[in-house]
Amino acid sequence: MTITDHLTLTTIDDVWLENRRGGSSIGIGESRPRVSWATASASPVGSVAFELTREDGTVDLHLEHGGGRRLIEWPFAPLTSREAVSLRLRVVGDGVDSVWSAPYRIEAGLLERTDWHVPFVSPSPAEPQGELRPGYLLRADWDSVDPARIRRARIYSTAHGVYEVELNGAPVSEELLSPGWTSYSHRLRSQTFDVTEAIRAGRNVIGVWLADGWYRGRIGFEGGLWDVYGRDASVLLQVEITLTDGSRLDVPLTDSWRWSKAPITSAGLYEGEAYDARLLPSGWSDTGFDAQHWQRPVVLPFDDFDAAIEAPTGPPIKVTEVLRPISVEAIAGSRIRLDFGQNIAGKLRIRASADAGHTLTLHHAEVIENGALGVRPLRSAISVDSYTFAGDGVEEWTPRFTLHGFRYAELENWPGGIDTVDVEALVVHTDMERTGWFESSHPGLNRLHENVVWSMRDNFVDLPTDCPQRDERLGWTGDIQVFTPTALRLFGAHGTLSGWLRDVAHEQADQGHVPNFVPWIECGFPNHPTAAWGDAAVIVPWEMYRHDGDTRVLVDQYDSMKAWVDLVDDLTGHTGLWNTGFQLGDWLDPAAPPDSPGASQTDKYLVATAYHVRTARILAETAAILGRETDAAHYGAVAERATTAFQREYIAPSGRIVSDTVTAIAVALVFELFATEEQVAHAGDRLLHLVAAGDFHISTGFVGTPIICDALVRAGGIDAAYHLLLQEELPSWLYPVSMGATTIWERWDSMLPDGSVNPGDMTSFNHYALGAVADFMHRVVAGLDSAEPGFASLRIAPQPGGALTHASASHRTPLGLASSAWRRDGESFFLDVEVPPSATATVVLPGGGGEHRVGPGRHSFTSTFRPASQDAPKPPYRRW
Incomplete structure (x- = not known):
């Protein structure tokens, strides 16, 4: 068959921008978005024709030679704010063209700060700290032109707090907890909503639900902090209508805004939400409602806030799955217990009827301990919702502005018998595309993999967090550093991680180093440069590049990567040996006492120096890829200096590692820190001996666990790796599975064999870090790996x-x-x-x-x- 014959069969059936495959292309933040495309055929491709149609009917054409499919540079004039175009592609060559792809709609959001011309409006610029605050309703109305004259209508909005928007009585989106959590002092994400079909002739009404969220609600552990980013809960909302003649109407809302307290009488991300349905003003976000008694909001000038307003780089938070309980049982205390069979991040949805004023309380927990909900690990995140009925027949409700980590729920004061229970669990997380799957003949291994998948889902709620349930839920850098290869295997996490890395760079500039979690808040945790955690600034973008073959992330994060390696080089006194200061080391070594999770058997400075070698090498290679030859030579020398320092301090001439632990040897093997092959062989033998002497039980923490199986393979011990992977006794990956776990635990023994919860103050049943082994399962067990960046x-x-x-x-x-x-x-x-x-x-x-x-x-x-x-x-x- 000739190439021409192939081309007649090659049709482009999927087009996307940047790394947003399957995501929205309305309101994008790039003026020159890169284009990717795919076909169902593996046929060779000569060239691709691009056809761009603008709203005025003009057409631009471009011929892209070479058959590239990924991240093709935007070949047209840059998009301007609000500009909407339609893009089609087709394969061309030898006089024979494929059919055009379906039109792909692209629309820029507000790209410049000057595009915003409305103020923030706040129902309550300041309220007392230390107690939960209510939610608020804001309302504005205007008279619209005839919808027949409207080409498109958009709401551009964001908030200090969390918010949802309604138009004429109906939600404009399924997004939850917008605008998400960023380093608000530096950047605030905005949303673009297409409301063209919802605009009516005559009077139209915008309604906003608003609550504290991360912006000024309580966040962090050790009691948490209030008003971290400001004392105002406020919304920034701009309505624009483009007419069929191309002109634009800016809808004047500022003088129309009114507010009232919502039926959400209190809301906290950790504590839960209380809702009194009797207080909901009927039709409040629709026409015909009289808001004259509502109050005028405080107007906060836009220029008073310095943070950049940016379009999201990743998908929004949504309900992605609905679970029915697998069991419903009456228990002591007139409660009804629900088991949903799966530990999730989410919330409940109830349907019931009751007399006006009847209050139903919803309790949440991950596990059952001593016959009761195991709430001690939640610490101060009480995770209790309540709903007070309006008495209007069957009522349906789910909280808006809170999130819980739970498998079990208890209904207190359910208005009916157990046979009337109608409750579902809504799974909530960033709406990422699933990209990786694994299956084997071992049921426990399959369950382990699914547990990793679930823990990633539950901890990617806008940013990569440590846990979704207790009073923490922070973007710990060490967790995502070890988990990024697995994350990119399982889901299209690129957009989420790209946005988070921007915050890493901002916080790094503020703090003078990469803090241990991002966004950073001063809630009592030591704020010092820490190996394996701060190294996320280098390793996360590097792993993203290795997966995608996209150098853009390296360009964007280069200054951040460089600043981290320079800092550590300075901390070593330019000796390469990082042997002073605060370190977390091999965090959660299973031998560490419950109340001292950092008491690892592995020398913490060995870990620190090893990571310095690794990130300096990565930076040197990054500089070479980006054509920065002077930097490449400099950081190559930094890496060599650190390697020599490691070898002198921690490796005996025979290859024996000073710390003589499984983690220490694994780090030295996988990070390639030995001077000779003889040392490698000796260390490999010692590693195999230690693992076997431990009867193939896990003896590693956060640093050693993600790499131990690879280290065993490098030592020639593939069977040892399997014995370790398939071990079911505590501590092991499959011990939680044997105990009924449906997510990855924070500790190997978060639950002890007798069913009691680990006595330590820090115990979670939903952390993904120790699940980083799933990457090994894909690469080695199933054998699927990339030989070069981008999987070409x-x-x-x-x-x-x-x-x-x-x-x-x-x-x-x-x-x-x-x-x-x-x-x-x-x-x-x-x-x-x-x-x-x-x-x-x-x-x-x-x-x-x-x-x-x-x-x-x-x-x-x-x-x-x-x-x-x-x-x-x-x-x-x-x-x-």
């Missing part, structure tokens, strides 16, 4: 073991779906792979089955594989 070249090399009879992984790469699925029957090994369009793969069969180079499409292989003994080796442990 794959390496598919499964390494069977652990008595598994089959395993598979698939990933929606930047170029399309890739997969590796193997099974074995006796000594026969079968492998099926899928390579996405425009990619190639090197397939390495286990057991000496050879190496094969293949192109796009599906391929099958058969070979002979003789598994090693499945009995766990015991020390003395010989090198394989």
Whole structure:
């Protein structure tokens, strides 16, 4: 078949901008958005034609040569604020063109600060601290032109607080907890809502629900802080209407705004929400409602606030799934307990009828302890909602401005028998696209992987957090540093992480270093440069580049990456040895006492120096990629100096590591810190001995756990890695699974074998960090990996073991779906792979089955594989 024949069959069926595959293209923040596209075919592509149609009917054409599919630079004049265009693509070549893709609508948001010409309006610029505040209703109305004259209508809005918008009595969006949590002192995200179809002839009404949220509500642990970013709860909302003749009307709302307290009588992200349905003014956000008795808001000039107003880089928070309880039971105290079968971040939705004034209380917890909700780990986040009925028949309600981490809920004062319970759990998180899957013949391993997926969902509520349930929920840098490779395997997290990295850079500039969580708040935690945590400024953008092959994140974050490595270099006195100051080390080593999670067996300064080597090397390579040769040479020298310092301080000539722990050896192996192959071999043998001597139980914390299996493989111990991975006794990855866990725990023993909760003050049942092993499951167990940034070249090399009879992984790469699925029957090994369009793969069969180079499409292989003994080796442990 000729190339021309191929082109007649190649139709572009998916177009997106930047890394927002599946996301909205209305209200974007880029004037020159990069374009990506995909086809269902793996056919070769010569050139791609771009056709851009503007609203005035003018058409611009561009021919992109070379068949590139990813992040093609915007080939047209930059978009201006509010500009709306339609983009179509098609493959062309040899005189034969494919059909045009479906039109892709693109619309810029407000790109300049001067595009905003309304003030913030605040119902209550200041209220007392220390107690929960109510929610507020704001209302404004205006007379619209005839809808037949309207081409489009937009609401551009944001808030100091959290908010939802209604127009003429109906919500304008499914987004929740907007505008999310950013470093508000520096940047505030805005939302763009298309309300064209909702505009009526004559009178129209805007309604806003508003509450404190992260902006001025209580956040942080040790009692938390109030009014961190300001004392005003306020909204910034601009309505613009573009007419069919191209002119624009700016709707005057400032003098029309009125406010009243909402039926939300109190709201806190940690505490919960109280709602009295009797207080809801009927029709308040629609025409016909008399708001003359409502109060005028305080007008806060826009220029009084310095933060940049930005479009989101990632998707919004939404309800992504609805769960029904798997059990409903009456318990002591006239309560009804619900078990939803899954630990989630979310809230309840109730449907019931009761007399006016009847109050239903909703309690939440992750676990049951001693027959009751296990609420002690929540600390001061009481997680209690209440609803007072209006008495208007069947009423449906869910809280707006709070979020809970829970599997179990109890209904106190349910208005009816147990058979009338109608309650659902709404799963809430950033609406990311799922991109990675794993399955095997081991049910426990499958459940472990699903637990990782759920913990990521529950902890990506606008930013990557540590936990969704207790009085914390902060963007800990160390957690996402170790988890980023897994995060990018499982979901399209690029937009969320890009936005968060902007905040990292802002907070870094303020604090003089990368704080331990971002956004940073002074709530009692030590504020010092910390290895593995601060290193997120370098490692997270690097892992994003490795996944996407997109250098933009390296360009955007380069100054931040450089500032971190420079700081650490200064802290070492330019010796490379970081052996002073505060460190968290191998946090949550399972041998650490419950009340001292940082008491690791591994030298914390060994960890610090090792990470200095790693990030200096990454920065040197980043500088080389970006063409900054002077920087590349400089940071290469910094890395060499730190490597030498590590070797002198922590490695004996034989290869013995001074700390002599599993984490210490794993770090040295995976970070490639040894001077000779003989040292590597000796350290590998020692690692295998220590793991076997520990009877293949986990002995690592935050630093060692994500890399221990890879370290064992590098030591020649693939079977040891499987024994460790499939261990079910405490401490191990599968111990929580054996205890019924549906998410990843913060501690290996968050729940003890007797069903009691770990006595430490810091215990969560929903942390993703220790689930970073899922990346190993994809890369090594199933064998699906990238051989170069961006997945243009794959390496598919499964390494069977652990008595598994089959395993598979698939990933929606930047170029399309890739997969590796193997099974074995006796000594026969079968492998099926899928390579996405425009990619190639090197397939390495286990057991000496050879190496094969293949192109796009599906391929099958058969070979002979003789598994090693499945009995766990015991020390003395010989090198394989």
